[in-house]
Amino acid sequence: MPTVVLLTLTGLGLGALYFLVASGLSLIFGLMDVLNFAHGALIAIGAYATWWAASNGSGFPLAVGFGTAVGTAAAVLLELGLIRPLYRRPREQVLVTVGVSLAVPALLAGIWGTDTRPFPTPAALAGTFRLLGATVPVNRLLLIGAALLVLIGLELFLARTRFGLVVRAGVEDRAMVTALGIDVRRAFTVVFAIGGAAAALAGALGGVYYGEVDPGQGGSLLIFAFVVVVMGGLGSVRGAALASVVVGLVQQFADYYTTGGLGDLSVVVMLAALLLLRPRGLARLTGSLA
């Protein structure tokens, strides 16, 4: 039982990281048809900015806020500077985002080296707590709590704000939104900013989860976030939330109860099976496309 509790909370913590990355990725793809391979770079920027601020004397909350703000600004710059001029050229867009996904880790490695850097986790988050006989790291709760807050925030944004309404409509039919007289590009920038903020937050909290940061960290999170996006249904935040939990748990349990590394394979097999049985992903189970 203690093992199951620990694996469950660790799986949910990992799922929380996936959700933070996948929710923005999913909205960006759903609304803009942009496969943002540069999302991993935003994770790395968030992780390094948080690590830098925390290592230079900022308290943890301030460092996370700084990392998230830098990631958000980077996302907005990316959208305005590189993605927007290429909306009608999807092939070049893929090349540019892949290029950014390679260039940013190289830049970070150039400045701070390729070695991993220990993340200065605050004492309050470095400890453990007891639950049903299991000793669970406190940071799992932080990850789960942050993901829940982001999920609630996104739901409120989508349901209660005019931008949210435009995003939900744009995910369905972007051309019709413009035909109603709405400049959908402004929604693009807002969605990119939200996605960038969530990804940078994932980078910051990933530092706590892994206990270190390294230039390539965003890339590995991004791969599973893409799996989550496809499983959850493109453009669906609730679908991404459900798929994140499933992927995180399956990975943890498969890794523990079978050979190490089989967790990743299980996720890929699960993705293939789901696509065969339910090609549009889990979104319809959640009752909402956005």
Place this chain on the structure above:
Amino acid sequence: MTAATGRPLLAVRGLRVVIGGRHILHGVDLDVAPAGVTALLGRNGAGKTTTVRAVLGLVPRTGSVLLDGAETVGLATHTLVRRGIGYVPEDRGVFAGLTVAENLRLAERGGPGNPADYALVHDLFPELAERAAQPAGTLSGGQQQMVAIARTLLNGNRLIIADEPTKGLAPRIVSEVAAALERAAEAVPVLLVEQNLALVRRLAGHCVVLADGRTAHAGPAAELLADAGATRTLLGVGRSAGPQPPSETAPLTPGAAVRPLQAGGS
């Protein structure tokens, strides 16, 4: 070619569209009268929907599109639409995952909708008020069309473009949609793409006929519909043998037979 009274509200000249290397429009000329309904007619594949989409900038186009004398080619769709165009697309363009109220709210421009506009919408389509919280994807085709038309009435438009608004609807609903368009046209000029000639006969003052991506005819609608030879040549209807187009089999009101075109205008 010129509208009956005054400068045309919309003047299209030499409109060309090439999609994927294929020439869809070869130079369409079209005027929309500053009042009433102007019908855009033509056989299937003549280029009616492409013309409408090109006017709105939804497909790349060249030529000239003057809205109230001001050039709009080169403007982004949302900018052009905000100059006062309401659009009812062929597939209705209703957002299935949004409620009826959200679909309408999305169409508001520059702040909350005008209560008088909402009053008109709810007067024309009382069902929409009753179903405000219902997801639009669960509405019938006719109700979705009501949402699509209602959206054009909420923002003080100068022109409504409706692309086959009665397509696929039951006769009773066709009649309701026709009544709504008729009432809307009292206040706002309408460019109506329509295959249902009974509806055209009832609503349209002027018509423009397209054939093979070009303007083939323009003039008073009643005159064209009264000319059996012209309708046969331009629209492919009124033949003595062979299947009739679906539009001619769809009566405007329940149980009312559609008069054959050869019998003359209304």
